[in-house]
Amino acid sequence: MTATPLAQDDPVLRLCNITKRFGALTANDGISFDLARGEVMALLGENGAGKTTLMNILFGHYSADDGSVEVFGQTLPPGQPGAALRAGVGMVHQHFTLADNMTVLDNILLGTESLWKFGLGRGAARARVAALSRDFGLEVDPDAVIAALSVGERQRVEILKALYRDARILILDEPTAVLTPQETDALFDTLRRAVALGLSVIFISHKLHEVMAISTRVLVLRHGRLVGAVATQDTDRHKLAEMMVGAEIIPPAPSKATPGVPLLMLNRVTTAGLRDVSLTLRAGQITGLAGVSGNGQGALADLLSGLAVPRAGTLEIAGDTVTDWTPRRAIAAGIGRIPEDRHKTGTIADFTLTENAILETYADIPNSRYGWMDWRGAEQRAEAIIAQYDIRCPGPGTRIRLLSGGNMQKLILGRVLEESPRVILANQPVRGLDIGAVTYVQNQLLNARDSGAAVLLISEDLDEILTLSDVIHVISEGRLSPAFPRGTMKPADLGQWMAGQGFEYAA
Amino acid sequence: MNEIVDILISASFWAAILRIASPLIFATMGELICERAGVLNLGIEGIMVMGAFAGWIAVYAGLPLWGGVAVAMLSGMAFGLIHAVLTVPFGLSQHVVGIGITLIATSSAYYAYRLSLPEVTSPPRIEPFQPVDIPGLSDIPFIGTALFSQTPLTYFAFFTVLVVAFVLYRTPLGLALRAVGENPSAVEAQGLSVTALRMGAVIVGSGLMAVGGAFLTLSAFSSFFFEMVNGRGWICIALVVFGAWSPSKAMMGALLFAGFDALQVRLQQTSFGAMVPYQVFLMIPYILSILALVLMSRRANVPAALMVPYNRGER
Amino acid sequence: MRLEAIANPTLARSIGLPVLALVATFVVGGMLAMLAGANPLLTFGLILKGAAGSKFALLETLNRATPLIFTGLAVAVAFRARLWNIGAEAQLYAGALVTILIGTKLALPGVVLIPLMGIGALVAGGLVLLGPVLLKTRLGVDEVVTTLLLNFIMLLVISMLLEGPLKDPMGMGWPKSEAIPRDARLPRLVEGLRLHWGFGIAILSAIVVWVIQTRTTLGYEIRAVGLNAAAARFAGIPVGKVMIKTALLSGGLAALAGFSEVAGLRGTLTLDLSPGFGYTGIVVAMLALLNPLGVVVSAIFVAGIFVGADGMSRAAEVPTYIADILLATALLFMVLAILLTKFRVLRG
Amino acid sequence: QDPISVAGIYTVPVEQQWVSRIHIAAEAAKAAGQITYTFSENTANTDYPRVMREYAESGVKLIVGEVFGVETEAREVVLDYPDTAFLLGSSLPADPEYPNLAVFDNYIQDASYLSGIVAGAMTQTGKIGMVGGFPIPEVSRLMHAFMAGVKETRPDAEFQVSFIGSWFDPPNAKETAFAMIEGGVDMIYAERFGVSDAAMEKGILAIGNVIDTQSEYPKTVVASALWHFEPTLQAALANIAADAFKADNYGVFSFMKEGGCSLAPLGTFAGKVPQGALDLVTEREAAIKAGTFVVEINDTDPSI
Numbered sequence A: 001m002t003a004t005p006l007a008q009d010d011p012v013l014r015l016c017n018i019t020k021r022f023g024a025l026t027a028n029d030g031i032s033f034d035l036a037r038g039e040v041m042a043l044l045g046e047n048g049a050g051k052t053t054l055m056n057i058l059f060g061h062y063s064a065d066d067g068s069v070e071v072f073g074q075t076l077p078p079g080q081p082g083a084a085l086r087a088g089v090g091m092v093h094q095h096f097t098l099a100d101n102m103t104v105l106d107n108i109l110l111g112t113e114s115l116w117k118f119g120l121g122r123g124a125a126r127a128r129v130a131a132l133s134r135d136f137g138l139e140v141d142p143d144a145v146i147a148a149l150s151v152g153e154r155q156r157v158e159i160l161k162a163l164y165r166d167a168r169i170l171i172l173d174e175p176t177a178v179l180t181p182q183e184t185d186a187l188f189d190t191l192r193r194a195v196a197l198g199l200s201v202i203f204i205s206h207k208l209h210e211v212m213a214i215s216t217r218v219l220v221l222r223h224g225r226l227v228g229a230v231a232t233q234d235t236d237r238h239k240l241a242e243m244m245v246g247a248e249i250i251p252p253a254p255s256k257a258t259p260g261v262p263l264l265m266l267n268r269v270t271t272a273g274l275r276d277v278s279l280t281l282r283a284g285q286i287t288g289l290a291g292v293s294g295n296g297q298g299a300l301a302d303l304l305s306g307l308a309v310p311r312a313g314t315l316e317i318a319g320d321t322v323t324d325w326t327p328r329r330a331i332a333a334g335i336g337r338i339p340e341d342r343h344k345t346g347t348i349a350d351f352t353l354t355e356n357a358i359l360e361t362y363a364d365i366p367n368s369r370y371g372w373m374d375w376r377g378a379e380q381r382a383e384a385i386i387a388q389y390d391i392r393c394p395g396p397g398t399r400i401r402l403l404s405g406g407n408m409q410k411l412i413l414g415r416v417l418e419e420s421p422r423v424i425l426a427n428q429p430v431r432g433l434d435i436g437a438v439t440y441v442q443n444q445l446l447n448a449r450d451s452g453a454a455v456l457l458i459s460e461d462l463d464e465i466l467t468l469s470d471v472i473h474v475i476s477e478g479r480l481s482p483a484f485p486r487g488t489m490k491p492a493d494l495g496q497w498m499a500g501q502g503f504e505y506a507a
Numbered sequence B: 001m002n003e004i005v006d007i008l009i010s011a012s013f014w015a016a017i018l019r020i021a022s023p024l025i026f027a028t029m030g031e032l033i034c035e036r037a038g039v040l041n042l043g044i045e046g047i048m049v050m051g052a053f054a055g056w057i058a059v060y061a062g063l064p065l066w067g068g069v070a071v072a073m074l075s076g077m078a079f080g081l082i083h084a085v086l087t088v089p090f091g092l093s094q095h096v097v098g099i100g101i102t103l104i105a106t107s108s109a110y111y112a113y114r115l116s117l118p119e120v121t122s123p124p125r126i127e128p129f130q131p132v133d134i135p136g137l138s139d140i141p142f143i144g145t146a147l148f149s150q151t152p153l154t155y156f157a158f159f160t161v162l163v164v165a166f167v168l169y170r171t172p173l174g175l176a177l178r179a180v181g182e183n184p185s186a187v188e189a190q191g192l193s194v195t196a197l198r199m200g201a202v203i204v205g206s207g208l209m210a211v212g213g214a215f216l217t218l219s220a221f222s223s224f225f226f227e228m229v230n231g232r233g234w235i236c237i238a239l240v241v242f243g244a245w246s247p248s249k250a251m252m253g254a255l256l257f258a259g260f261d262a263l264q265v266r267l268q269q270t271s272f273g274a275m276v277p278y279q280v281f282l283m284i285p286y287i288l289s290i291l292a293l294v295l296m297s298r299r300a301n302v303p304a305a306l307m308v309p310y311n312r313g314e315r
Numbered sequence C: 001m002r003l004e005a006i007a008n009p010t011l012a013r014s015i016g017l018p019v020l021a022l023v024a025t026f027v028v029g030g031m032l033a034m035l036a037g038a039n040p041l042l043t044f045g046l047i048l049k050g051a052a053g054s055k056f057a058l059l060e061t062l063n064r065a066t067p068l069i070f071t072g073l074a075v076a077v078a079f080r081a082r083l084w085n086i087g088a089e090a091q092l093y094a095g096a097l098v099t100i101l102i103g104t105k106l107a108l109p110g111v112v113l114i115p116l117m118g119i120g121a122l123v124a125g126g127l128v129l130l131g132p133v134l135l136k137t138r139l140g141v142d143e144v145v146t147t148l149l150l151n152f153i154m155l156l157v158i159s160m161l162l163e164g165p166l167k168d169p170m171g172m173g174w175p176k177s178e179a180i181p182r183d184a185r186l187p188r189l190v191e192g193l194r195l196h197w198g199f200g201i202a203i204l205s206a207i208v209v210w211v212i213q214t215r216t217t218l219g220y221e222i223r224a225v226g227l228n229a230a231a232a233r234f235a236g237i238p239v240g241k242v243m244i245k246t247a248l249l250s251g252g253l254a255a256l257a258g259f260s261e262v263a264g265l266r267g268t269l270t271l272d273l274s275p276g277f278g279y280t281g282i283v284v285a286m287l288a289l290l291n292p293l294g295v296v297v298s299a300i301f302v303a304g305i306f307v308g309a310d311g312m313s314r315a316a317e318v319p320t321y322i323a324d325i326l327l328a329t330a331l332l333f334m335v336l337a338i339l340l341t342k343f344r345v346l347r348g
Numbered sequence D: 001q002d003p004i005s006v007a008g009i010y011t012v013p014v015e016q017q018w019v020s021r022i023h024i025a026a027e028a029a030k031a032a033g034q035i036t037y038t039f040s041e042n043t044a045n046t047d048y049p050r051v052m053r054e055y056a057e058s059g060v061k062l063i064v065g066e067v068f069g070v071e072t073e074a075r076e077v078v079l080d081y082p083d084t085a086f087l088l089g090s091s092l093p094a095d096p097e098y099p100n101l102a103v104f105d106n107y108i109q110d111a112s113y114l115s116g117i118v119a120g121a122m123t124q125t126g127k128i129g130m131v132g133g134f135p136i137p138e139v140s141r142l143m144h145a146f147m148a149g150v151k152e153t154r155p156d157a158e159f160q161v162s163f164i165g166s167w168f169d170p171p172n173a174k175e176t177a178f179a180m181i182e183g184g185v186d187m188i189y190a191e192r193f194g195v196s197d198a199a200m201e202k203g204i205l206a207i208g209n210v211i212d213t214q215s216e217y218p219k220t221v222v223a224s225a226l227w228h229f230e231p232t233l234q235a236a237l238a239n240i241a242a243d244a245f246k247a248d249n250y251g252v253f254s255f256m257k258e259g260g261c262s263l264a265p266l267g268t269f270a271g272k273v274p275q276g277a278l279d280l281v282t283e284r285e286a287a288i289k290a291g292t293f294v295v296e297i298n299d300t301d302p303s304i
């Protein structure tokens, strides 16, 4: 370890001995580090290691129980985001902080002027935003309403918000978790431009190749403590993973698949977001769906989940055409669904683990009988899932809100896999998870495949698709490419299809 | 049918609409400000009662009429402060606090009235605002009588709509207010205080509601009566939704509602009115409001964070 | 300022704060009474005496709590599903109306009429709430406003009926209905005092609702829909149907308040059957944190404060309006106290 | 002799015209040392029986009030407190089964009739408006008597009747009156607060009801039919003192011949009312008091 946390001569930012407790839990434990001008510092750590908490303290959302934050030599008053903003700190939060029904420009302007001024000066602001967009490569329509923007565009707005306020230090909390590879590349381009202009960046991600690609230095948190700091050039992905988890991580290595009978078939289906799509999911096979987000993945997931019905074409399960298609039918037909957003659709935050574990099966024995809940039965079921899927939690009576994303995901996985589904829809199953959890989830999907399930894996991470899938489809503007067997396509080839090329010739 | 046309072409009918709409407009703007900032203020009915009382008693005690309006506004702001403290930093249920405020403001006004005037058996009167002709405009035939021969408070009500619309859409403060009703974290992330903005909105909004109440005692009428607000506050809550949280549309809603009220009163005297139970006329504005809501529902843009308390550090 | 959840509140906190809220209410009451020239130190005892100082006082408190239990339950059930039913008042009147229709128009023995009236009311109240709920689930119309407006419409409908077809021919022209026959009235619980079997039905309803919420799949569905409708829909819970069932249950419960007031207390239908029981039900439910059994306690608390303070106003000869002030004060202090039993206030 | 303890229970505030007359009579008796007096106002009908019991339990000798909304329940209370005298406004006649309950109502049709005579003489257009709260007998009866009076001096008079569906919404009553005035009415029967204000603003005339408001609207209120509760209260007090209180109809004590109602003095309008009308008023008043002329009691809804 060549780089020590406190080695800078003239740091733009200095954190001293930051400690933060939530009740009995110490989320940050005496953390100190410096940030130099023009540096990209990556912050690594498992889910719940305390990264977001630390950044929230730095930005003034939380006040630390101990320690201080200095920006350009000035100590920041605790608990005042306004002070951090004025001092030149800009933050892009893990969960975006945008008002969805307002325009880009209004979101950027918010809070930048004295509240008591007459007039908003939108004209001048628009010009300034346009200039910033150009300088930093952040293309976005200033008059668009946020709700109409893609995730990547929203992120650009978040960065523009910081730049508009002349931020000198940019904090990005898991900015790439929801981005497509292309968008990630664009983001990195922006960050490089920013650094070139003398800004400093703190970058949080669970994706080690990204950390390797963009950062100059890496700090690693574990259980709230700073456990390591290295210059990026002196390390590699394996070493970083080991520092994070404390043990070596073995990435999944799929064995050869033995495809079986078709379990689910789409015959020229059209829905709100799909155009004339035909697809066959076979037993014992993982079908990967690659594509730039927003090209119909959601529509396909909704269709298989039972939330949408075909407008034209048919959906066949084990040879039978379905009618009256609802989520309940989908579950009954043996489709296990891992939703894209575990917070919004996958779980009910204020339900306990037990209640969440039976969300899809509450009406069945042993969870209930004749409309009467059997809470003992339900709890036993939850306990079984907790034990088998190694969910870290105080117990089945804990509200799921208190679990980390990885553990939440394990519960969903357990809830789905315990039903021995014939078909599994896995929509972004590892988004936002740390590397340990990612490996765990992927191995579970492979196991399910090996025991004969048909898996549809939707992901924007091409590496993940290429590693896990036995056949790959690309989706673009609601159309589906032909199936490409494992090993027949390179990332660049897929990229062409993702950009929409080739579809003219496809069926 | 002729009778209805007669009503519609009489200038005094249109003048009545503006008059009846005035208190609704004040209170609707007040509620709109609160809801735009994310707080449903069910205290409106009681705050209007308090405003009606406070404004009136101040004038009765010797203050000029505009002094009464100011006192009413302050009284509304005081109850707004209680509402704001309980619902914003403490994040208590906006339903309970609102109903509690309505109860406490109403009964406090009654209690204070009885304590200050224990002996009266007939409500004392003050000299209320008189209609003021606007020079030039009020001489225009028909329009002059219909629109420009109102009491100053009515003109003030429409001026308030302009101010509210201007502030909401054309100033940094309005931008922040709208944002805090859409997504408080967005506001906090930009260095503004969610608490201060929301509390400010509730306090100022409540002040306007109270002025709406004071209109009843200082302009529409000259004495304070128990129960004289008579559900007008609840109507305003509907008007805000009806107006899809936009000041100008909400004002149109108030005018429409007042229109049906004015029409209702006049229809009762027609031959048609004699055939239909008077309750049917009284019902019309409510039924139309619901119908309008049904028609508007798809386009309504509810402030996304309405009724959601914000606690920093909680997700 | 920031609130932080307390993992394990101490007993002193859980009990001390609500007691403090009560004491604060009494202090406010004393000061207000002093303004009116009464001895502030006496008010405390007078309120207690008025609310529970005698069998009569206690039973009157329970009597006034009865409709509040029903409307409180109605609100608790609806709010659990995030169905903002502000229209318990309208549903109450719908229940009362059907009670009167069945009770006065059907010539049947009391034992048949009583259950018939109850069931009729239940159905009527449910149907009244069904409209706004269908508008909400089908067209996305905000139910806060529709249920609120229905309160006014329902009162006007009743007014029209009471001055028209339902007017009691023996009522000397007053807008009031005929009385239901003696044997179709809910029996008194205590001879000579007003408390009637409506109270028993209310307690029973609270238990039933509690069982539904905690022990049945419907209760589970209602809670899931209320906490996260999107997740519930994804998991296969029929959100629309659950909403409709919730509406029928909630509206029905509110209507039972009307049934109980008419069949147990008043015998006839008038326009002033409810002094805002529907609105107070919201407060009762929230004070109980939407817990059905808690609703019983909070309804009795709310009724007790009102009856006690009202009695105090007479004994101390201060204007009667003090009762409502104290009720509201007690409420606001109490919701705050309940919050502070679970959260601690931090700076920053 | 010790003052008799009296309690009033009112479902509306004591400002309400009707209740104010009871309240004033009681306050006067209290000032005269005849009674002690406390009251509860704005009592909901749900709470009414409880309040009755609370006063009865506290040993009050006479309870006055109004039970139009709780006739049955109130009678149950009455039976439970045989030592307390109840003098209650009620639509039902007295009943010996409730020996301690006497009923009354404001039967002031005599005065209303006389005020109608004045109104008929003062209207120019012959269009007369009437704004009421609800079409209940107490209101309808007086409106009919008033109309009968008008017909004496203005046989071709036309009447417009509106009910605002509320006892207390002066701004609404005022709007309703405005609407009538636009319709050509130049004389208005002010059953509710708010009506005289409209008349004053528009410079037309009004007739008061139950109370005299001429001092507040000196150029507007021509005449008023006044109710005097004193004879009713005094009769009850006398019976209590004599231990002779029983089920009885005290409504008659509101009749003119008992002094229960009167036409308010013309005051500011003295000399402005045609002599012919005044002569008729004097003549009819004498006849009513002598019992040779009876004003019809008609409780039907005048708007139909």
Ligand SMILES: Nc1ncnc2c1ncn2[C@@H]1O[C@H](COP(=O)(O)OP(=O)(O)OP(=O)(O)O)[C@@H](O)[C@H]1O
Binding pocket: A022, A025, A026, A027, A045, A046, A047, A048, A049, A050, A051, A052, A053, A054, A094, A404, A405, A434, B313, B314, B315
């Ligand atoms: N508001 C809060 N209240 C209580 N505890 C909290 C709160 N926020 C975070 N924690 C605790 O602090 C720990 C650190 O959380 P933090 O969000 O900082 O993790 P993280 O490193 O950002 O995780 P991830 O990689 O999943 O984003 C968590 O384990 C959690 O238990």
Ligand SMILES: Nc1ncnc2c1ncn2[C@@H]1O[C@H](COP(=O)(O)OP(=O)(O)OP(=O)(O)O)[C@@H](O)[C@H]1O
Binding pocket: A047, A048, A052, A094, A342, A401, A402, A403, A404, A405, A406, A431, A432, A433, B313, B314, B315
């Ligand atoms: N209100 C809270 N109270 C207690 N702990 C919390 C709270 N909010 C978050 N946490 C904790 O913070 C940690 C991180 O939360 P966060 O929501 O960032 O999860 P995550 O692991 O990043 O999931 P995801 O990536 O899906 O958002 C979790 O371990 C969770 O236990």
Ligand SMILES: [Mg+2]
Binding pocket: A051, A052, A053, A094, A173
């Ligand atoms: Mg995080």
Ligand SMILES: [Mg+2]
Binding pocket: A047, A094, A174, A405, A432, A433
């Ligand atoms: Mg995360």
